[in-house]
Amino acid sequence: MESVHVVKALQALAQPTRLAIYRLLVVSGPDGMAAGQLAEKLGVSPANMSHHFKTLSHAALILSRQDGRFVYYSANFTVMNGMLAYLTENCCDGNPGACAGL
Protein backbone atom coordinates (compact mmCIF):
# COMPACT_ATOMS: atom_id res chain seq x y z
CA MET A 1 0.00 0.00 0.00
CA GLU A 2 1.36 3.38 -0.95
CA SER A 3 1.85 6.29 1.38
CA VAL A 4 -0.65 8.51 -0.41
CA HIS A 5 -3.42 5.93 -0.04
CA VAL A 6 -2.62 5.40 3.63
CA VAL A 7 -2.87 9.15 4.24
CA LYS A 8 -6.22 9.21 2.47
CA ALA A 9 -7.51 6.31 4.58
CA LEU A 10 -6.30 7.95 7.79
CA GLN A 11 -7.89 11.27 6.82
CA ALA A 12 -11.15 9.48 6.13
CA LEU A 13 -11.19 7.85 9.56
CA ALA A 14 -9.97 10.94 11.41
CA GLN A 15 -13.43 12.38 12.00
CA PRO A 16 -15.88 11.35 14.74
CA THR A 17 -18.88 10.60 12.51
CA ARG A 18 -16.87 8.71 9.92
CA LEU A 19 -15.03 6.71 12.57
CA ALA A 20 -18.42 5.78 14.07
CA ILE A 21 -19.73 4.78 10.63
CA TYR A 22 -16.70 2.64 10.01
CA ARG A 23 -16.93 0.90 13.37
CA LEU A 24 -20.59 0.05 12.87
CA LEU A 25 -19.70 -1.41 9.48
CA VAL A 26 -16.84 -3.43 10.96
CA VAL A 27 -19.27 -4.98 13.42
CA SER A 28 -21.95 -5.57 10.80
CA GLY A 29 -19.54 -7.57 8.64
CA PRO A 30 -19.77 -8.30 4.90
CA ASP A 31 -23.55 -7.72 4.70
CA GLY A 32 -23.14 -4.15 5.85
CA MET A 33 -25.93 -1.73 6.66
CA ALA A 34 -28.27 0.57 4.73
CA ALA A 35 -27.35 4.24 4.51
CA GLY A 36 -30.52 5.38 6.24
CA GLN A 37 -30.15 2.84 9.01
CA LEU A 38 -26.68 4.19 9.77
CA ALA A 39 -27.91 7.78 9.60
CA GLU A 40 -30.65 7.10 12.12
CA LYS A 41 -28.41 5.14 14.43
CA LEU A 42 -25.89 7.99 14.52
CA GLY A 43 -28.38 10.86 14.52
CA VAL A 44 -26.83 12.49 11.46
CA SER A 45 -28.69 14.00 8.49
CA PRO A 46 -28.81 11.95 5.28
CA ALA A 47 -27.05 14.67 3.28
CA ASN A 48 -24.23 14.85 5.76
CA MET A 49 -23.97 11.06 5.86
CA SER A 50 -23.78 10.93 2.10
CA HIS A 51 -20.77 13.23 2.13
CA HIS A 52 -19.09 11.04 4.71
CA PHE A 53 -19.83 7.89 2.72
CA LYS A 54 -18.22 9.52 -0.25
CA THR A 55 -15.09 10.30 1.71
CA LEU A 56 -14.85 6.76 3.06
CA SER A 57 -15.56 5.23 -0.37
CA HIS A 58 -12.99 7.44 -2.03
CA ALA A 59 -10.45 6.15 0.46
CA ALA A 60 -11.62 2.61 -0.43
CA LEU A 61 -12.39 1.89 3.22
CA ILE A 62 -15.99 0.98 2.46
CA LEU A 63 -17.89 -0.68 -0.37
CA SER A 64 -21.45 -0.11 -1.51
CA ARG A 65 -24.14 -2.06 -3.30
CA GLN A 66 -27.64 -1.02 -4.27
CA ASP A 67 -30.62 -3.15 -3.27
CA GLY A 68 -33.91 -1.66 -4.41
CA ARG A 69 -34.20 1.83 -2.97
CA PHE A 70 -31.55 1.10 -0.40
CA VAL A 71 -27.81 1.43 -0.61
CA TYR A 72 -25.89 -0.95 1.59
CA TYR A 73 -22.42 -0.04 2.75
CA SER A 74 -19.88 -2.46 4.18
CA ALA A 75 -16.31 -2.30 5.46
CA ASN A 76 -13.47 -3.11 3.08
CA PHE A 77 -11.25 -5.17 5.33
CA THR A 78 -8.47 -5.52 2.78
CA VAL A 79 -7.68 -1.82 2.84
CA MET A 80 -7.82 -1.68 6.62
CA ASN A 81 -5.34 -4.56 6.75
CA GLY A 82 -3.01 -2.76 4.39
CA MET A 83 -3.18 0.41 6.43
CA LEU A 84 -2.43 -1.36 9.71
CA ALA A 85 0.51 -3.16 8.12
CA TYR A 86 1.89 0.10 6.79
CA LEU A 87 1.78 1.74 10.21
CA THR A 88 3.82 -0.93 11.92
CA GLU A 89 6.21 -1.92 9.13
CA ASN A 90 9.86 -2.41 10.04
CA CYS A 91 9.13 -1.75 13.66
CA CYS A 92 12.36 -1.23 15.67
CA ASP A 93 14.30 -2.03 12.51
CA GLY A 94 13.44 -5.73 12.94
CA ASN A 95 14.93 -6.06 16.42
CA PRO A 96 12.94 -6.75 19.54
CA GLY A 97 12.06 -3.51 21.31
CA ALA A 98 9.40 -1.65 23.21
CA CYS A 99 7.14 -2.35 20.27
CA ALA A 100 6.45 -5.89 21.48
CA GLY A 101 2.96 -6.86 20.59
CA LEU A 102 2.58 -4.79 17.44
Added chain:
Amino acid sequence: MESVHVVKALQALAQPTRLAIYRLLVVSGPDGMAAGQLAEKLGVSPANMSHHFKTLSHAALILSRQDGRFVYYSANFTVMNGMLAYLTENCCDGNPGACAGL
Protein backbone atom coordinates in the same frame (compact mmCIF):
# COMPACT_ATOMS: atom_id res chain seq x y z
CA MET B 1 -8.98 3.81 24.42
CA GLU B 2 -11.72 6.38 23.94
CA SER B 3 -13.12 7.49 20.63
CA VAL B 4 -11.97 11.07 21.02
CA HIS B 5 -8.36 9.98 21.53
CA VAL B 6 -8.49 7.65 18.56
CA VAL B 7 -9.76 10.49 16.35
CA LYS B 8 -6.94 12.68 17.60
CA ALA B 9 -4.35 10.00 16.82
CA LEU B 10 -5.80 9.41 13.34
CA GLN B 11 -5.84 13.15 12.63
CA ALA B 12 -2.21 13.36 13.70
CA LEU B 13 -1.16 10.59 11.31
CA ALA B 14 -3.36 11.76 8.43
CA GLN B 15 -0.77 14.09 6.95
CA PRO B 16 2.14 13.08 4.71
CA THR B 17 4.94 14.70 6.72
CA ARG B 18 3.64 13.46 10.06
CA LEU B 19 3.08 9.96 8.73
CA ALA B 20 6.67 9.98 7.45
CA ILE B 21 7.94 11.20 10.83
CA TYR B 22 6.02 8.51 12.62
CA ARG B 23 7.28 5.76 10.34
CA LEU B 24 10.89 6.81 10.79
CA LEU B 25 10.36 6.75 14.54
CA VAL B 26 8.77 3.29 14.39
CA VAL B 27 11.85 2.00 12.61
CA SER B 28 14.27 3.78 14.94
CA GLY B 29 12.70 2.13 17.99
CA PRO B 30 12.84 3.26 21.64
CA ASP B 31 15.99 5.36 21.21
CA GLY B 32 14.27 7.54 18.64
CA MET B 33 15.87 10.31 16.61
CA ALA B 34 16.82 13.95 17.13
CA ALA B 35 14.45 16.61 15.82
CA GLY B 36 17.04 18.09 13.47
CA GLN B 37 18.03 14.69 12.13
CA LEU B 38 14.41 14.00 11.19
CA ALA B 39 14.02 17.46 9.66
CA GLU B 40 17.04 16.97 7.45
CA LYS B 41 16.04 13.45 6.45
CA LEU B 42 12.59 14.65 5.36
CA GLY B 43 13.66 17.99 3.88
CA VAL B 44 11.28 19.98 6.05
CA SER B 45 12.02 23.25 7.86
CA PRO B 46 12.68 23.05 11.62
CA ALA B 47 9.74 25.36 12.39
CA ASN B 48 7.36 23.24 10.39
CA MET B 49 8.71 20.07 11.98
CA SER B 50 8.21 21.53 15.41
CA HIS B 51 4.53 22.09 14.68
CA HIS B 52 4.18 18.52 13.51
CA PHE B 53 5.98 17.17 16.58
CA LYS B 54 3.55 19.09 18.72
CA THR B 55 0.57 17.57 16.92
CA LEU B 56 1.97 14.05 17.26
CA SER B 57 2.90 14.59 20.92
CA HIS B 58 -0.50 16.00 21.73
CA ALA B 59 -2.02 12.85 20.29
CA ALA B 60 0.41 10.89 22.50
CA LEU B 61 1.76 9.06 19.47
CA ILE B 62 5.32 10.14 20.17
CA LEU B 63 7.45 10.82 23.25
CA SER B 64 10.32 13.24 23.67
CA ARG B 65 13.37 13.54 25.83
CA GLN B 66 15.99 16.24 25.93
CA ASP B 67 19.68 15.37 25.66
CA GLY B 68 21.89 18.41 25.78
CA ARG B 69 20.85 20.73 22.99
CA PHE B 70 19.05 17.96 21.19
CA VAL B 71 15.50 16.76 21.57
CA TYR B 72 14.97 13.11 20.81
CA TYR B 73 11.59 11.89 19.70
CA SER B 74 10.43 8.28 19.74
CA ALA B 75 7.27 6.37 18.88
CA ASN B 76 4.80 5.57 21.65
CA PHE B 77 3.87 2.02 20.77
CA THR B 78 1.25 1.71 23.49
CA VAL B 79 -0.99 4.32 21.92
CA MET B 80 -0.55 2.84 18.45
CA ASN B 81 -1.59 -0.57 19.82
CA GLY B 82 -4.66 0.96 21.39
CA MET B 83 -5.64 2.67 18.17
CA LEU B 84 -5.25 -0.47 16.08
CA ALA B 85 -7.32 -2.47 18.58
CA TYR B 86 -10.06 0.16 18.48
CA LEU B 87 -10.29 0.03 14.70
CA THR B 88 -10.85 -3.72 14.52
CA GLU B 89 -12.91 -4.25 17.70
CA ASN B 90 -15.91 -6.57 17.46
CA CYS B 91 -15.16 -7.31 13.85
CA CYS B 92 -18.09 -9.12 12.16
CA ASP B 93 -19.82 -9.18 15.53
CA GLY B 94 -17.46 -11.93 16.68
CA ASN B 95 -18.32 -14.36 13.88
CA PRO B 96 -15.90 -15.43 11.16
CA GLY B 97 -16.31 -13.27 8.07
CA ALA B 98 -14.53 -11.47 5.30
CA CYS B 99 -12.47 -9.82 8.02
CA ALA B 100 -10.27 -12.90 8.37
CA GLY B 101 -6.77 -11.83 9.24
CA LEU B 102 -7.61 -8.65 11.15
Added chain:
DNA sequence: CTGTCATTTTAATAATTGTTTAATAATTGA
Protein backbone atom coordinates in the same frame (compact mmCIF):
# COMPACT_ATOMS: atom_id res chain seq x y z
C1' DC C 1 28.99 36.89 30.11
C1' DT C 2 28.86 36.27 24.90
C1' DG C 3 28.03 33.81 20.75
C1' DT C 4 26.29 29.89 18.51
C1' DC C 5 23.50 25.90 17.81
C1' DA C 6 18.99 23.30 18.18
C1' DT C 7 14.45 23.84 18.73
C1' DT C 8 10.17 26.17 19.73
C1' DT C 9 6.84 29.89 19.59
C1' DT C 10 4.12 33.61 17.56
C1' DA C 11 1.61 35.71 14.05
C1' DA C 12 -0.11 35.81 9.45
C1' DT C 13 -1.95 33.82 5.45
C1' DA C 14 -3.53 30.19 2.26
C1' DA C 15 -5.85 25.95 1.81
C1' DT C 16 -8.81 22.33 3.30
C1' DT C 17 -12.75 20.40 5.74
C1' DG C 18 -17.49 19.92 7.87
C1' DT C 19 -22.21 21.25 8.05
C1' DT C 20 -26.44 23.03 6.39
C1' DT C 21 -30.14 23.95 3.13
C1' DA C 22 -32.27 23.24 -1.09
C1' DA C 23 -32.54 20.93 -5.25
C1' DT C 24 -31.98 16.56 -7.88
C1' DA C 25 -31.89 11.54 -9.07
C1' DA C 26 -33.51 6.71 -8.70
C1' DT C 27 -36.78 3.22 -7.13
C1' DT C 28 -41.12 1.49 -5.83
C1' DG C 29 -46.18 0.96 -5.26
C1' DA C 30 -50.92 2.84 -5.90
Added chain:
DNA sequence: TCAATTATTAAACAATTATTAAAATGACAG
Protein backbone atom coordinates in the same frame (compact mmCIF):
# COMPACT_ATOMS: atom_id res chain seq x y z
C1' DT D 1 -48.33 8.38 -14.37
C1' DC D 2 -48.19 10.24 -9.64
C1' DA D 3 -46.72 10.48 -5.14
C1' DA D 4 -43.73 8.73 -1.59
C1' DT D 5 -39.29 7.00 -0.13
C1' DT D 6 -34.19 6.66 -0.17
C1' DA D 7 -30.17 8.65 -1.19
C1' DT D 8 -27.03 11.93 -3.59
C1' DT D 9 -25.45 16.42 -5.28
C1' DA D 10 -24.57 21.50 -5.35
C1' DA D 11 -23.69 25.78 -3.30
C1' DA D 12 -22.54 28.54 0.61
C1' DC D 13 -20.52 29.49 4.90
C1' DA D 14 -17.99 28.64 9.25
C1' DA D 15 -14.28 26.37 11.25
C1' DT D 16 -10.03 24.00 11.19
C1' DT D 17 -5.41 23.02 9.44
C1' DA D 18 -0.79 23.66 7.09
C1' DT D 19 2.93 26.50 5.93
C1' DT D 20 5.99 30.34 6.20
C1' DA D 21 8.89 33.97 8.16
C1' DA D 22 10.54 36.23 12.13
C1' DA D 23 11.42 36.41 16.90
C1' DA D 24 12.35 33.99 21.15
C1' DT D 25 13.97 30.28 24.22
C1' DG D 26 17.27 27.10 26.22
C1' DA D 27 21.82 24.70 26.25
C1' DC D 28 26.50 24.64 25.90
C1' DA D 29 31.52 26.06 24.72
C1' DG D 30 34.87 29.39 25.11
